[in-house]
Amino acid sequence: MDRRDFIKRAGLTAAGTLVAPYVLPSGRLFARSGARLADHVVFVLFAGGIRNQESVKQQYLVGQGMGTTGNIMPNMLTGNQPSNNLLYTQWAPTLTNSLASQGTLFKEMRYTQGPTGHYNGHTVAMTGNYTETGLNLNINPKFPTVFEYYRKHNSPSQTASKAWWLSEGLGPYPSLNYSRHSSYGAIYGANYLAPQTVFGNLGVQYFADAAAFQPDDVTRLDNVKSFLDANFDLEASDLPGIINTRSDKEEIKDFITGILNGSDPVDWPLPAGEPLSSLSGDLINIAAAWKTLDRFKPELTVINTFNLDICHSNFTGYVDFLHKADYGVGWLWDKIQSDPVLGNNTIMICMPEHGRNLSPNSLVDQNGLLAFDHTSDNNSREVFALIAGPTGVVNQGLEVGTAQNPVGESIDIVPTIAHILGFHDDIPPSLLPGRILTEAFV
């Protein structure tokens, strides 16, 4: 038996053991705790700090004192692109119909409490609880993450290969795959991957020649290790991080090394003819997200973008990255819909972690355009959310909320994901102050 067969069979055996009791004669899978709206959720933290002005309000250069308006996110939003004063190379949309037309757009949501910092915003979005944390960022969050709720309460329970967190950069973000909550923690955490690091130069240098263990070697290793462990009283239980099952571990190692040694080619989210030099870190992360979705068919995937934070000093770069990230999200949706397992069975949620200030700072970029920080003013608390999914499950083309009547908060995404995957009612209510964004669903 070769390695891939071994991994596949081991995985299928495990999956069969877990899943078989819940497959109905219809062939559809239902969670015991509640009906699902879809079997897969992809949450795109469209992060880096995005103003509603340049996104859902489609005001393009209005914030710079110019009259040019237009939609620079044509894959996610419906509206005409700017036709003059172009700061970026316009890429033709990869989607025929925008994601907004395939789902519900919460145009005015709010991030109501706590500092509008990146780590805070990520933590709020992934735990469903506001946080005041400003120091000591490199620790796991206080409240459980959406991954832990999923892995603890979803029925049947799934291994970590079905829950993934892919971040564009490192910093404190590796800490967000599980919390330090005493009732949850690493045992219910998600697999974490920083694609730019793991699939970048360091990965090539240290991992490209590594390999998953051969099937026979796994047995030998386990036998010897079991013997050694039996003769030592302590367990290395304090290791930071999650620990995959042996079969998952071998499959993930095979996945990583396959990409690094070129045996598993990567599709890039670029328009035809566009050179690889046009890739941004966000697009690399999105490409890795697709590889992960394609290989593991996770039920819960969270990815982020982050390049847009260049807006602290360079508004032109911000617009360019925003346009590219939008393309990447459209490309990912297209890939998902073309997959026999994920297509028409996935709900995608996009939300910035927070906005940016109404007033610019003092920095000016190469085009004389003003930059924007995010220092917790009211404008930086304005965000949007887009929930796209199958017809008959997600309301199509619906817009909810106005500036005068905002609907939804950042803390609502976690309960909404739990609702989609059918385990919301199993979560202790005291842990989630937010609500399900029911407006999005049929």
Next chain:
Amino acid sequence: MQVSKRSILLLVLVGGMLASCRKTVEEQVIYHNVIYEVDNVILYQNAADKTRQKTSTQYISILYADLFNTSISNGELTDIAELTLGIGDKTMANELIIDHYLNDPQVVMPSDATMRTDIPAFVEATYVKFYQRLPTEYERHYLEEMIADDTQMTVSNIYVAFMLANEYYFY
């Protein structure tokens, strides 16, 4: 055992200094093995003396030293720390790093033929190399038999298992 007088003097001095400020957990046994390139080391009396878990940096540093008989550079240690940070399952990251190092032609590892020429010597040297202690009679017997019974068992298999087992995470 081949031990220089200078080494003994140094070890006695260091041992004395350690004993004066904390509980001594090492036994003053000096091990040296030319074939397996094990340098002079102070051995633990038994596995129970190891109570503290290594940090991830200590783990990689010691692993590197055990495989290459030299210290890892700060640059490489920083690289690996960053790479490991980029993966959620640290044990899996360690497995990939170990596999990478075992593919390195500079790794100090006996051949499978050498192992099979004298299995008892290999087992003893492996315990000393990775765990800084001698195997118990039970461990010695069991592992020797395991290797002898499985002709496909490689040095690499044994080394990986030793480096991934719980004891290797403690000192």
